[in-house]
Amino acid sequence: MHIDMNAFFASVEQAANRDLRGKPIAVIGASARTVILTTSYEARKYGVKTGMTIWQGRKQCQRLIFVVADNRKYTRTSTGIVAMMRDYTPLVEVFSIDEAFLDVTNSLKYIYRAPELIACSLKARIKESFGITCSIGIAPNKLLAKLAGEMQKPDGLTIIRPEEIDRLMEKLPIRDLCGVGKRTERRLNELGIHTCGQLGRFPVKILRQKFGIIGERLSQMGKGIDDSPVVPAEENDEVKSVGHSMTLRQDVSLRVEIRRYLLQLSEMVGRRARRYGVSGRTVSLYIRLADYYTSFSKQKSLRRYINHSDEIYKAAISIFDAVELSQPVRLLGVRISSLRYDPEQLFLFEEERRKALLAKAMDTINDRFGEFSISFADLPTNRKQGCHVISPAWRPEGIRNINVL
DNA sequence: TCTGGGGTCCTAGGACCC
DNA sequence: TCTGGGGTCCTAGGACCC
Numbered sequence: 001m002h003i004d005m006n007a008f009f010a011s012v013e014q015a016a017n018r019d020l021r022g023k024p025i026a027v028i029g030a031s032a033r034t035v036i037l038t039t040s041y042e043a044r045k046y047g048v049k050t051g052m053t054i055w056q057g058r059k060q061c062q063r064l065i066f067v068v069a070d071n072r073k074y075t076r077t078s079t080g081i082v083a084m085m086r087d088y089t090p091l092v093e094v095f096s097i098d099e100a101f102l103d104v105t106n107s108l109k110y111i112y113r114a115p116e117l118i119a120c121s122l123k124a125r126i127k128e129s130f131g132i133t134c135s136i137g138i139a140p141n142k143l144l145a146k147l148a149g150e151m152q153k154p155d156g157l158t159i160i161r162p163e164e165i166d167r168l169m170e171k172l173p174i175r176d177l178c179g180v181g182k183r184t185e186r187r188l189n190e191l192g193i194h195t196c197g198q199l200g201r202f203p204v205k206i207l208r209q210k211f212g213i214i215g216e217r218l219s220q221m222g223k224g225i226d227d228s229p230v231v232p233a234e235e236n237d238e239v240k241s242v243g244h245s246m247t248l249r250q251d252v253s254l255r256v257e258i259r260r261y262l263l264q265l266s267e268m269v270g271r272r273a274r275r276y277g278v279s280g281r282t283v284s285l286y287i288r289l290a291d292y293y294t295s296f297s298k299q300k301s302l303r304r305y306i307n308h309s310d311e312i313y314k315a316a317i318s319i320f321d322a323v324e325l326s327q328p329v330r331l332l333g334v335r336i337s338s339l340r341y342d343p344e345q346l347f348l349f350e351e352e353r354r355k356a357l358l359a360k361a362m363d364t365i366n367d368r369f370g371e372f373s374i375s376f377a378d379l380p381t382n383r384k385q386g387c388h389v390i391s392p393a394w395r396p397e398g399i400r401n402i403n404v405l
Numbered sequence: 406t407c408t409g410g411g412g413t414c415c416t417a418g419g420a421c422c423c
Numbered sequence: 424t425c426t427g428g429g430g431t432c433c434t435a436g437g438a439c440c441c
Binding site for chain 3: 050095096097098099178179180181182183184214282284296297298299300301
């Protein structure tokens with residue numbers, strides 16, 4: 001079973017504020033060069049879409065109401081909904097803040113007679129408690145359940161039964177498959193493949209040649225086959241990287257100023273890493289230049305695992321210092337990977353112990369009084385902007401120790 | 406005032422080791 | 424008158440998801 005909240009951020013806002021109900025609204029980020037994150041169905045009628053700038057959105061619809069995203073609200077709602085899902089099965093895979101897969105195979109055997117009963121019960125409870133609707137897809141596997149969920153929106157319920165699969169796949173455009181993006185679609189088109197039926201019949205050998213390991217998966221997907229299990233959050237709690245990036249309020253060429261942003265990003269990454277209890281030994285720097293199309297990343301592996309902001313900053317700077325900039329910088333990103341979950345620390349040296357205590361003290365103050373209440377002196381001014389994680393892909397769970405946001 | 410931000414996984418080439 | 428083969432780790436970039 002796949003469950004997808006309809007226009008999640010916008011719906012939560014409309015549920016919270018009756019003045020917004022029935023109106024075209026767009027949820028946006030707080031920073032200067034933000035884009036539209038989600039739109040209400042009323043706004044979609046005007047052609048307002050995710051990814052548009054504020055300016056483009058307003059062009060589509062003059063009455064469009066902009067609401068700045070409130071991450072706490074969405075996380076709280078999401079967590080509540082996931083808790084409800086667990087009433088039906090322990091096998092709940094949180095796919096994003098507004099999507100989840102449920103394996104209800106055993107629930108059907110022992111408790112509920114039909115999947116529709118689970119779906120309807122869940123829909124009603126979500127509506128009742130949170131005032132929002134969702135679309136549910138039910139099928140023999142995750143691939144098809146997700147497909148089914150997409151078929152009716154909003155407030156849909158779609159079932160794909162085993163005997164219907166072949167007929168459905170025959171005409172289905174490949175792009176509708178989760179995992180086939182723009183590029184893969186184009187490359188498949190070049191092979192004369194446009195529908196899942198064609199994809200399923202295409203020789204696997206050639207697909208493997210052209211697409212590598214994905215080739216086999218594509219072939220299976222064309223046939224509607226998917227063996228991947230529903231992985232509940234408890235088993236999927238290992239983060240693999242922690243990063244932050246930000247589009248600057250305006251493009252910046254001055255290297256000292258860029259360094260200040262890198263310090264801010266390093267602190268954001270370090271804080272989150274420490275909160276999760278992880279350290280990393282690879283630091284990456286990501287840069288997008290003013291023309292938007294030029295972007296690149298550089299990484300550096302270290303001998304030690306680190307999560308202190310100043311150490312991350314030091315590594316980021318050493319990468320940055322080797323970069324020549326041909327244009328002003330539009331976006332900066334810092335990420336740590338090759339993570340390790342830290343055991344309780346024992347310190348060999350007094351200096352290390354003091355550093356850890358300092359980080360801990362700063363984290364405690366920031367937890368209590370808000371991000372950047374206390375921080376390094378050399379941060380950019382106006383730094384409170386853009387320090388909140390607002391993104392539909394943000395997982396409220398599926399990550400260890402994350403009940404803080 | 407054009408174009409966000411969080412991730413995951415895969416690939417290909419080079420360095421290095423035995 | 425010739426230069427193997429297996430493996431791991433690292434880096435950079437690309438595709439995809441929400």
